[in-house]
Each structure stands twice: as structure tokens, then as C-alpha cells.
Amino acid sequence: MLKNYQDLTPGDVLLNQDLCDYFGCSPQGGMRRSKRTNTLIIVSNHVESIYEDKWIGDILHYTGMGRLGDQKLNTQNKTLAESKTNGITVHLFEVFKDKNYIYQGPVELIDEPYQQQQEDEQKKSRTVWVFPLQLKSKNSAVTLTEIIETSKNKQRKLRKKTLEQLAAEAQATAKNDVGFRNTSTKYYIRSDSIVQLAKKLANGICQLCEEAAPFLDKNGDPYLETHHIEWLANGGSDSPENTVALCPNCHKKMHVVNDEKDKLFLRMKNLELKKLLITQ
The missing domain is CATH 2.30.280.10 (SRA-YDG)
Structure with missing residues (x-):
């Protein structure tokens, strides 16, 4: 029954x-x-x-x-x-x-x-x-915690992939029109492959101050945070070209100051890393 x-x-x-x-x-x-x-x-x-x-x-x-x-x-x-x-x-x-x-x-x-x-x-x-x-109810029962935890689990699996595998997946999942969910706050759904590609390309070095990550995370990896050079909220794409890995201090700086010279520097730095990937 x-x-x-x-x-x-x-x-x-x-x-x-x-x-x-x-x-x-x-x-x-x-x-x-x-x-x-x-x-x-x-x-x-x-x-x-x-x-x-x-x-x-x-x-x-x-x-x-x-x-x-x-x-x-x-x-x-x-x-x-x-x-x-x-x-x-x-x-x-x-x-x-x-x-x-x-x-x-x-x-x-x-x-x-x-x-x-x-x-x-x-x-x-x-x-x-x-x-x-x-x-029909207009209210989602899904919490931001569930969304973030799922993303973290995906990224743990992606850490095992090679640069070439990550690059292929990152290009396949890149988007100009980035999805977002209305939970307790507006949360953009980023590509986990692009996140891991940016961190692997940075190799533990902040792409802005060019200093080593300040500490290791719980997995023993250098702690860097990913940042979109052109913010998603301003229409920036979720793409390898627009995503960099920064130390927490520089990440905060980019959200407070967002200096055009720093943005140009990050674009050039990203281009250098992408060229290095192609030549490998």
C-alpha cells in the first residue's frame, strides 16, 4: 500500500x-x-x-x-x-x-x-x-551549508586530477552566465574544477603578492582562496581566465580596494600560468 x-x-x-x-x-x-x-x-x-x-x-x-x-x-x-x-x-x-x-x-x-x-x-x-x-511555495528547503559541503566534497576528489585533466574540465564548465541560488544570501554556483585548477596552477604562491601561502590547510595543502578578477556580481565570468588563487590578505584587499592596476597584474599573471600549462 x-x-x-x-x-x-x-x-x-x-x-x-x-x-x-x-x-x-x-x-x-x-x-x-x-x-x-x-x-x-x-x-x-x-x-x-x-x-x-x-x-x-x-x-x-x-x-x-x-x-x-x-x-x-x-x-x-x-x-x-x-x-x-x-x-x-x-x-x-x-x-x-x-x-x-x-x-x-x-x-x-x-x-x-x-x-x-x-x-x-x-x-x-x-x-x-x-x-x-x-x-510553487517559492521557498527552498536547501540550506547554504548543504551546497557548500557538496562543493567541498567535489573539490577533494578533484585534487587527485592532473593539471591537464583539470584544465579540460575547467574549460568545459566555464560560464559567462553564472548560476546562483537565493538561500540566506545570494550564492553563486561556481565550477569546482576551475577552483582546483587555479589553486594547482598557483602552486602554493599567491598570485598578487607572490608570497607563499601563510599556512597549510587540514589536508596539508597551501591555503589559498580563489577570486574572480572581475566579480561575478559585476558580470564577470566563472572561467579559468577570470579566476586566480590569492592569500587571505590579498583576497581581502581585492574586495576592499579592487585596484585596476592589481586587476591588470592578475590578468597578466594568469596568462603566464596558462601559457605554462600549454607548454607542458
């Missing part, structure tokens, strides 16, 4: 079997249609996924179903595209810790689906469908 999914409240953490028990859906996939409850479950997985789901404020730009080749507007992609008129209720879950599904609540399509280019699971460029969705 199914549990009543209407008893769920935003913030509830479910296991995969719980999704089946509440909604009568399949135990697999990021988009799960249930005819028994007339619902569509969509999962945005921030731990490990090929899909580039992106929040821009309160709007989730959700990538449709299909792991290989161009996506078509059929099966569950069609269900979601027609959700304004087909009577289906759409429920969003987000994953920040493996196997833990945070219930965000019902969502609705607020604009027409559109197409863009993303990589498939074989790293080949393809056309996908993207659905602009908004929580």
Missing part, C-alpha cells in the same frame, strides 16, 4: 525506496512518471551527474532526460513540457549527499522549454531540452 505523498513537507530527506513507497514510481532515473499517483518525480543530483541543471535565483533550469546524443521532446520530457495542461503534478528532489533525496516540493513550468548544447556521457556535444521550473 502506498504512503500518502501529501504528508511530505519540504526538507524531508528520503531514500530511494521511499520515493517508490510514496509516489509509486520507478526506482531508477532522474525523471520518474507514476500513473498510480499521476505525478512526475524529477531529481536534480549535485553529487554526480552529466546534466547541467542550473539555478538562476528562484528558477531551476532543469535538463531533460537522455544521456546519449540529442534529446527528444518525448517520454518524460514531453510529460514535463505539457505539465501545465496534462494534470500531472511535478515534484522536485535534490541530492547533495549520495542516496539522500531532499524533498523540495511541487514545481511548475513557468516558461517555454528551450534547447541548448551540453555534453553527453561520452563527452560529445549534443542538444538537450531545458525546462524553467519554479517551486
Whole structure:
């Protein structure tokens, strides 16, 4: 016998079997249609996924179903595209810790689906469908702590990659239009690959004062902080070219003074490091 999914409240953490028990859906996939409850479950997985789901404020730009080749507007992609008129209720879950599904609540399509280019699971460029969705409650149950901890976990894994691997992933994840979430504060979703590339290229040396990092972190690595030369808040890109690694003192200086001469110096320094990477 199914549990009543209407008893769920935003913030509830479910296991995969719980999704089946509440909604009568399949135990697999990021988009799960249930005819028994007339619902569509969509999962945005921030731990490990090929899909580039992106929040821009309160709007989730959700990538449709299909792991290989161009996506078509059929099966569950069609269900979601027609959700304004087909009577289906759409429920969003987000994953920040493996196997833990945070219930965000019902969502609705607020604009027409559109197409863009993303990589498939074989790293080949393809056309996908993207659905602009908004929580009906307008309030997210996800905390800033969960977002930051997931980013830290990703970066721990990325530390093991070579410069060449990081450079390739950084270029693939670079964005001019950087996503952000409205939590307790406006929080920009940065590429973890770009963060680790900047730190590895800096090699423990602040790119502004050119002094060694002031201390080692808990992992024994030189402590440097990443900084966007042109701030994201001012329209700067999240890209290797716009990201540097600084000691805490210089990072603070760039946010207080933000001197144009320092910005020019950092751009030139970054260019030198990128050239070094190419010649290796």
C-alpha cells in the first residue's frame, strides 16, 4: 500500500525506496512518471551527474532526460513540457549527499522549454531540452551549508586530477552566465574544477603578492582562496581566465580596494600560468 505523498513537507530527506513507497514510481532515473499517483518525480543530483541543471535565483533550469546524443521532446520530457495542461503534478528532489533525496516540493513550468548544447556521457556535444521550473511555495528547503559541503566534497576528489585533466574540465564548465541560488544570501554556483585548477596552477604562491601561502590547510595543502578578477556580481565570468588563487590578505584587499592596476597584474599573471600549462 502506498504512503500518502501529501504528508511530505519540504526538507524531508528520503531514500530511494521511499520515493517508490510514496509516489509509486520507478526506482531508477532522474525523471520518474507514476500513473498510480499521476505525478512526475524529477531529481536534480549535485553529487554526480552529466546534466547541467542550473539555478538562476528562484528558477531551476532543469535538463531533460537522455544521456546519449540529442534529446527528444518525448517520454518524460514531453510529460514535463505539457505539465501545465496534462494534470500531472511535478515534484522536485535534490541530492547533495549520495542516496539522500531532499524533498523540495511541487514545481511548475513557468516558461517555454528551450534547447541548448551540453555534453553527453561520452563527452560529445549534443542538444538537450531545458525546462524553467519554479517551486510553487517559492521557498527552498536547501540550506547554504548543504551546497557548500557538496562543493567541498567535489573539490577533494578533484585534487587527485592532473593539471591537464583539470584544465579540460575547467574549460568545459566555464560560464559567462553564472548560476546562483537565493538561500540566506545570494550564492553563486561556481565550477569546482576551475577552483582546483587555479589553486594547482598557483602552486602554493599567491598570485598578487607572490608570497607563499601563510599556512597549510587540514589536508596539508597551501591555503589559498580563489577570486574572480572581475566579480561575478559585476558580470564577470566563472572561467579559468577570470579566476586566480590569492592569500587571505590579498583576497581581502581585492574586495576592499579592487585596484585596476592589481586587476591588470592578475590578468597578466594568469596568462603566464596558462601559457605554462600549454607548454607542458
